[in-house]
Amino acid sequence: MNLVGRDFLTLKDYTAQEILYLLDLAAVLKDKKKKGELVDVYRGRNIALIFEKTSTRTRCAFEVAAHDLGMGTTYLDPSVSQIGTKESVADTAAILAGMFDGIEYRGYGQEIVEEFAKYSKVPVWNGLTNEYHPTQMLADMLTIREKLGRLKGVKLVYMGDARYNMGNSLMIACSKLGMHYVACTTKNYFPDADLVALCEEYAKESGATITLTEDVMQGTKDADVIYTDVWVSMGEPVEVWESRIKELYPYQVNAKVMENAGKDAIFMHCLPAYHDLKTKVGREIYEKFGLTELEVTDEVFSSAQSVVFDEGENRMHTIKAVMAATLGDCSQWV
Numbered sequence: 001m002n003l004v005g006r007d008f009l010t011l012k013d014y015t016a017q018e019i020l021y022l023l024d025l026a027a028v029l030k031d032k033k034k035k036g037e038l039v040d041v042y043r044g045r046n047i048a049l050i051f052e053k054t055s056t057r058t059r060c061a062f063e064v065a066a067h068d069l070g071m072g073t074t075y076l077d078p079s080v081s082q083i084g085t086k087e088s089v090a091d092t093a094a095i096l097a098g099m100f101d102g103i104e105y106r107g108y109g110q111e112i113v114e115e116f117a118k119y120s121k122v123p124v125w126n127g128l129t130n131e132y133h134p135t136q137m138l139a140d141m142l143t144i145r146e147k148l149g150r151l152k153g154v155k156l157v158y159m160g161d162a163r164y165n166m167g168n169s170l171m172i173a174c175s176k177l178g179m180h181y182v183a184c185t186t187k188n189y190f191p192d193a194d195l196v197a198l199c200e201e202y203a204k205e206s207g208a209t210i211t212l213t214e215d216v217m218q219g220t221k222d223a224d225v226i227y228t229d230v231w232v233s234m235g236e237p238v239e240v241w242e243s244r245i246k247e248l249y250p251y252q253v254n255a256k257v258m259e260n261a262g263k264d265a266i267f268m269h270c271l272p273a274y275h276d277l278k279t280k281v282g283r284e285i286y287e288k289f290g291l292t293e294l295e296v297t298d299e300v301f302s303s304a305q306s307v308v309f310d311e312g313e314n315r316m317h318t319i320k321a322v323m324a325a326t327l328g329d330c331s332q333w334v
Helices: 016-035 057-068 089-099 110-119 134-148 165-176 193-206 216-220 238-251 255-260 280-289 308-327
Strands: 046-051 072-076 102-106 124-128 155-159 180-184 209-213 225-228 266-269
Touching: 016 134, 016 165, 016 308, 046 057, 046 089, 057 072, 057 124, 057 308, 089 102, 089 110, 102 110, 102 308, 110 124, 124 134, 124 308, 134 165, 134 225, 134 266, 134 308, 155 165, 155 216, 165 180, 165 193, 165 209, 180 216, 193 209, 209 216, 216 255, 238 280, 266 308
Parallel strands: 046 072, 046 102, 102 124, 155 180, 155 225, 180 209, 225 266
Antiparallel strands: none
16 A cells, blocks of 8 residues: 555545555554554654644644654644735645645635645645545544444444534545445535535445434434534634524434434544533533533533544544655555
8 A cells, every 4th residue: 555645635535445544554553652662764854734723633633643753843823824815825835845745734625725735746634624624534433443343334423514524524434434424414404415426426335325314313323423513613603603503402412312322332523522611612602592512412422432532532643644654655564
């Protein structure tokens, strides 16, 4: 398996075999990390981390992974980046590619990271766009495999707004890996029809299924994985909260939902989550709407079925695998 020089922009660009290879590599690198075995084979190399949207997990995952591989990092936050303001995406990509060995981009439209890749001579990695979140998918799939022992045949139910990066990416990952994907939400939040059709083509080859349903009990029945995300994405105005809460509150993940799922079902969330009043946003929502929990109850979030922190840790291991595989030969590990 040779992925050297490849960009990592969306899982649409990767075969099932390539995705599984990255998961295997991540598992090996995770094991070495736990044993204290060094993998700093990329000493002397450097990567640029462009964050037009801030993050805790993604930034820490890339920085720790790069450090473990022996690489240096340069972080460009929203206040520093001049992309599209004083310098075009194409010019920025060209100049950074002359200084760095790889470039991570986390921001807005998918077209931006695609343009970065077009004008960069080094690998470009998508840390999140409005449409796709491929590094999160690898972490999720690794976590599911660790907890359930398999991927093929797993029923994953995504509850909430299935139109954007998380819903889109989970549907792609599941359809490529032979999993059964269910978008359980109101029809106004169903994924784009063209993407559904594409994933149905992937599903024909893998044995996966794609289901869109508004029925919570039917959709979550015997599920292996219940997944949700925040109801309002970064960059959206606070004014959308009222309509989102009204439309999506019936799709909150609570004890009833988990009881309806399979007895060994796990709960997943890409984080951050509004499950209590310990955040500024959580308190503001409580003051305005009287709700102490949103997309998931604290009972579920804090339960033994919740694997959200394992999932968060796996961001680092899988991002390390992506960087290692696209920057050099990993045959010594897998």
